[in-house]
Amino acid sequence: MADQSIHETFMREALKEAKKAFDKGEIPVGAVVVSSAGGGPASGGQKIIARAHNQMELLHDPTAHAEMIAITQAADFLRSEGGENHRGSLEKASIYVTVEPCPMCAGALVTAHCENLIFAAKDSKAGACGSLYNIAQDDRLNHRLNVTSGVLEMESKFLLQEFFKTLRKEKR
Numbered sequence: 001m002a003d004q005s006i007h008e009t010f011m012r013e014a015l016k017e018a019k020k021a022f023d024k025g026e027i028p029v030g031a032v033v034v035s036s037a038g039g040g041p042a043s044g045g046q047k048i049i050a051r052a053h054n055q056m057e058l059l060h061d062p063t064a065h066a067e068m069i070a071i072t073q074a075a076d077f078l079r080s081e082g083g084e085n086h087r088g089s090l091e092k093a094s095i096y097v098t099v100e101p102c103p104m105c106a107g108a109l110v111t112a113h114c115e116n117l118i119f120a121a122k123d124s125k126a127g128a129c130g131s132l133y134n135i136a137q138d139d140r141l142n143h144r145l146n147v148t149s150g151v152l153e154m155e156s157k158f159l160l161q162e163f164f165k166t167l168r169k170e171k172r
Contacts, residue, residue: 004151006046007096007118010034011152013048014096014120017066018159021053028159029054031066031097033074033090033114049093050074067097067105071112090114098156100127100149106135110143118148120156 010032017030033050050073055064074095075088090109094116101109101119106128109117122131129136129147136145 007148007151010046010048010094010096011098011118011120013051014098015152015155015159017051017053018098018156021055021066022159022163024053024055024058026054026057028163029066029097029099031070031095033070034094034096035074035078036092036094046094049077063104065102065105067095067101068108070095071108071114075112088112094118096151098152099123099160100129100131101136102126103128103133103135106133109145110135110138110141113143114145116148117145118151120149120151120153121160122149122153 013032014030017032018028021030022028030053032048034046035049036046050070052066052069052073054066055069056062071090074090074093079086079088090112093114095109095114097117097119099119099121100123101117117129117136119129124131126132128134130149136147138144
């Protein structure tokens with residue numbers, strides 16, 4: 001039960017990021033990276049070290065997914081904390097994402113050696129962490145993530161549905 005409460009706490013932070021994307025006309029996906037170093041007892045000794053939301057339209061960059069931006073921010077933070085010898089690994093970190101990562105993002109999480117992935121809504125069209133593919137737990141790769149899905153799923157789905165409903169109305 002404590003894990004579920006902590007997962008919901010951090011997923012709410014990811015949902016805040018998704019709302020920022022929604023407000024900017026971006027597909028509403030948000031992510032936060034949490035490190036087990038530091039943080040108070042209410043967060044299980046964990047603290048947020050990176051926050052991001054989709055910025056593909058803003059940056060005119062198809063790789064500017066929330067997860068990719070959050071991974072970069074987290075690696076920067078950990079390098080600044082651990083010195084120049086830190087190789088950018090997210091070995092003791094968890095990422096909370098409002099939508100199941102795509103193949104690009106799942107591959108980046110594997111490459112970064114992220115420990116845990118917690119996501120809200122599955123993506124049957126591009127999900128690479130159990131829905132369409134399972135890159136995050138593929139035994140053929142050199143690293144696998146612990147994956148938890150469905151945390152605040154309805155809240156994430158609602159935001160996505162509202163976004164696409166608005167988009168369809170604008171195109172009429």
